[in-house]
Amino acid sequence: MTQYLLSVHSVEGEGRDPMTEEEMRQFMERVGVLEEEMKSAGAWLFGGALHEPDTATVVRMSGGEVLTTDGPFAESKEHLGGFYIIEAEDIDAALAWASKTTAAVSKPIEVRPFRHVSEA
Amino acid sequence: MAALIGVFGDIDVAEDAVQEAFAVALRKWPGDGLPPNPGGWITTTARNRAIDRLRRESRGRELLSEVGLFSPGNEDSGTSEEMGPVQDDRLRLMFTCCHPALSTAAQVALTLRLLGGLSTKEVARSFLVAEPAMAQRLARAKRKIKAARIPYRVPEEHELPDRLRPVLAVVYLVYNAGLSSPAEPSLCSEGSGWHGSWRRSCPTSQRWLACWRCCS
Numbered sequence: 483m484t485q486y487l488l489s490v491h492s493v494e495g496e497g498r499d500p501m502t503e504e505e506m507r508q509f510m511e512r513v514g515v516l517e518e519e520m521k522s523a524g525a526w527l528f529g530g531a532l533h534e535p536d537t538a539t540v541v542r543m544s545g546g547e548v549l550t551t552d553g554p555f556a557e558s559k560e561h562l563g564g565f566y567i568i569e570a571e572d573i574d575a576a577l578a579w580a581s582k583t584t585a586a587v588s589k590p591i592e593v594r595p596f597r598h599v600s601e602a
Numbered sequence: 603m604a605a606l607i608g609v610f611g612d613i614d615v616a617e618d619a620v621q622e623a624f625a626v627a628l629r630k631w632p633g634d635g636l637p638p639n640p641g642g643w644i645t646t647t648a649r650n651r652a653i654d655r656l657r658r659e660s661r662g663r664e665l666l667s668e669v670g671l672f673s674p675g676n677e678d679s680g681t682s683e684e685m686g687p688v689q690d691d692r693l694r695l696m697f698t699c700c701h702p703a704l705s706t707a708a709q710v711a712l713t714l715r716l717l718g719g720l721s722t723k724e725v726a727r728s729f730l731v732a733e734p735a736m737a738q739r740l741a742r743a744k745r746k747i748k749a750a751r752i753p754y755r756v757p758e759e760h761e762l763p764d765r766l767r768p769v770l771a772v773v774y775l776v777y778n779a780g781l782s783s784p785a786e787p788s789l790c791s792e793g794s795g796w797h798g799s800w801r802r803s804c805p806t807s808q809r810w811l812a813c814w815r816c817c818s
Contacts, residue, residue, distance in 0.1 A: 484751045572753040573703055574761075595750045 483569050485527065485596040486576040490563040490589050512586040520568060525579060529566030563589060567596075603716055604691035605645050607698075610652060611754055613716065613744045619652035620644070626651075692717060694754050700768040701752045706775075708743040713772050715740055 501509060520526035535554035542549050554561060566583065570576040573593070580591045606616035623644045637643040699712040707729075714725045726736035746752065757765040 572751040573701075574753055574757075576750075577703070593750075597749075 483571060484576075484598070485567060485569050486573075487592075487594045487596065488529075488566040488568060488576070488580050488583055489592045489594070490531075490565060490583070490587055491592060492561055492563040492589055494559045494561065509587070516582055516586045519582070520566070520579065525568045525570060525575075527567040527569055529564070529568075531564035532562060535561040563587075603719075604695040606648055606652065607695055607716075607754060608691040609649060610656075613747065615652055615656070616648075618655075619648035622651045623648035690756075694756055696769055697756055697765060698747065698752060698754050700765075700772050701747075702764070702768060703750060703752055704743055704746065706768070706771065708739060708746075709768055710772050710775050711736065711739055712743050714776065718776070 517526060517529070538554040540551045540553070540555050542551075564587075566579075568576065568579055570579065573595070576593050576595075580593045584591045603616055603620055606619055607613055610616055610619075626647055627640075627644060631637075695717060696713065699716060700709045704712070711725050711729065714720045714728060715722065720728070722737050722740060723733050725740070726733045729736060731739075
């Protein structure tokens with residue numbers, strides 16, 4: 483079994499109007515069904531949606547000191563909307579979950595394997 | 603190669619083992635003569651060499667126990683026993699090389715290298731790129747297969763329609779590469795040969811017929 487990160491990617495200003503209440507309700511229902519399915523299958527390890535990128539803070543080493551900056555790490559239009567960490571037999575199983583996720587959230591999903599402890 | 607990848611689930615281990623086995627054959631066969639089943643001899647020798655090497659490395663011992671080989675009961679004493687039919691292994695390897703998680707360029711390059719037996723230099727020539735660039739492309743593809751756990755298996759019935767598409771595309775591209783490259787005419791027969799084998803393995807697919815008509 484391997485752990486995979488399924489990350490949800492958004493592009494700022496894609497030209498879509500904000501969701502109506504009904505659309506939001508349907509969205510939450512789809513996501514709820516998906517997460518329930520992942521949990522029943524024993525695939526779900528952790529996951530959730532993130533707040534907007536402007537709520538982020540970056541901490542890094544600079545000149546031997548810790549520097550704190552307001553805003554997301556990447557100054558780009560694309561940002562991380564949320565993620566799931568799942569456990570799957572192989573990439574085919576991980577891609578199957580990613581297919582269901584992209585269908586539920588209507589956003590591209592990147593699938594990336596975690597290193598095993600022995601590979602670190 | 604395909605049989606060893608099937609045993610160890612690791613392309614690098616299989617490649618190194620096959621190279622070593624060929625080196626041993628070059629040393630022994632001139633003096634001892636050709637064994638009755640040269641292909642089986644190479645496969646068995648490569649397998650034994652790989653097991654010996656993996657036993658010496660700690661990561662290797664982990665790999666061996668994963669594949670259930672690290673036990674005294676699995677010792678092979680002879681070097682000339684048959685490894686069994688390789689056709690299934692070649693089919694599995696084909697679907698692995700042509701997995702949709704790999705780019706088309708990587709799929710074709712890997713197939714030529716691992717199933718076609720072309721050297722990295724020959725594959726680079728087919729693509730009209732420099733050898734180091736091709737070596738990097740192949741290394742990246744093999745890393746992805748390992749890290750992302752691209753499985754070594756023939757897809758299930760319901761997966762076949764989607765998974766057949768890249769396989770057919772690669773067979774067609776290899777065949778075309780042979781047609782358009784005077785330096786690699788053998789690619790035509792490789793492409794047709796693979797097509798013939800897969801046709802026999804998956805006789806119900808109409809797509810095979812269409813591909814065959816193009817390749818004939």
